[in-house]
Amino acid sequence: MLEIQHFKKSYPTGFQLEIDSLHLSKGIHLIKGENGSGKSTLLKAIAGIHDFEGDIILDGISLKKDPIPFRKLVNYSEAEPLFPDFLSLDELIAFVSKTKGANNSQIDSLKEILGIGDFSKNAISTYSSGMLKKAGLILAFLGKPSLVILDEPYTTIDVGSQKRLTALVKRELERGVSFLLTSHIADFEDFFAYDSVLTIADGNLAQSHE
Numbered sequence: 001m002l003e004i005q006h007f008k009k010s011y012p013t014g015f016q017l018e019i020d021s022l023h024l025s026k027g028i029h030l031i032k033g034e035n036g037s038g039k040s041t042l043l044k045a046i047a048g049i050h051d052f053e054g055d056i057i058l059d060g061i062s063l064k065k066d067p068i069p070f071r072k073l074v075n076y077s078e079a080e081p082l083f084p085d086f087l088s089l090d091e092l093i094a095f096v097s098k099t100k101g102a103n104n105s106q107i108d109s110l111k112e113i114l115g116i117g118d119f120s121k122n123a124i125s126t127y128s129s130g131m132l133k134k135a136g137l138i139l140a141f142l143g144k145p146s147l148v149i150l151d152e153p154y155t156t157i158d159v160g161s162q163k164r165l166t167a168l169v170k171r172e173l174e175r176g177v178s179f180l181l182t183s184h185i186a187d188f189e190d191f192f193a194y195d196s197v198l199t200i201a202d203g204n205l206a207q208s209h210e
């Protein structure tokens with residue numbers, strides 16, 4: 001499903017993450033690591049958000065050679081999502097739905113699952129932290145992604161929404177969507193039957209198969 005080749009990302013602060021070669025099979029994968037170890041750095045690169053050395057290939061499509069078709073296949077929910085304050089979530093959903101090919105029935109169903117009520121009509125500037133997280137999450141499920149990246153998906157959302165999110169991830173997995181997740185929740189390793197666990201430490205990544 002996903003191949004990472006000769007990956008290197010460094011920041012002016014001196015932080016560097018290097019992955020010579022990594023293969024992720026179709027399914028669900030967990031990324032673990034301490035604060036500041038480089039999890040979000042890797043996820044942003046896979047989502048095509050920031051530059052890096054090397055290449056990432058999803059379903060045979062190279063991010064470096066074919067960035068637009070690649071990005072159509074990847075959906076990403078940030079740990080701390082930021083959106084323009086003056087837009088409403090409904091406006092964001094309409095925009096992303098056009099690019100990702102989502103229809104109204106998918107939008108309505110995702111809104112119900114994630115507990116997104118009338119607040120989606122209001123400007124982002126009025127949202128609580130949980131509402132903001134739900135905004136990021138719904139956008140990550142729109143259309144027909146091959147890979148959904150969820151960075152800290154459970155932070156700040158209420159317990160009912162957490163349970164429905166878990167069921168949603170399991171349903172989409174059965175439909176053939178792959179997932180890459182991070183979480184600092186203590187027993188998160190028990191939430192899903194991961195196909196592999198990736199551990200980042202000291203700028204390097206190790207993979208173990210469950």
Ligand SMILES: Nc1ncnc2c1ncn2[C@@H]1O[C@H](COP(=O)(O)OP(=O)(O)OP(=O)(O)O)[C@@H](O)[C@H]1O
Binds near residue numbers: 041
């Ligand atoms: N835009 C940036 N510019 C410079 N340094 C950055 C930038 N983003 C992240 N870093 C640095 O890169 C390192 C890895 O950060 P990253 O956000 O990937 O960690 P993380 O594993 O996701 O952490 P956390 O668990 O706290 O979310 C940190 O040392 C951080 O300070």
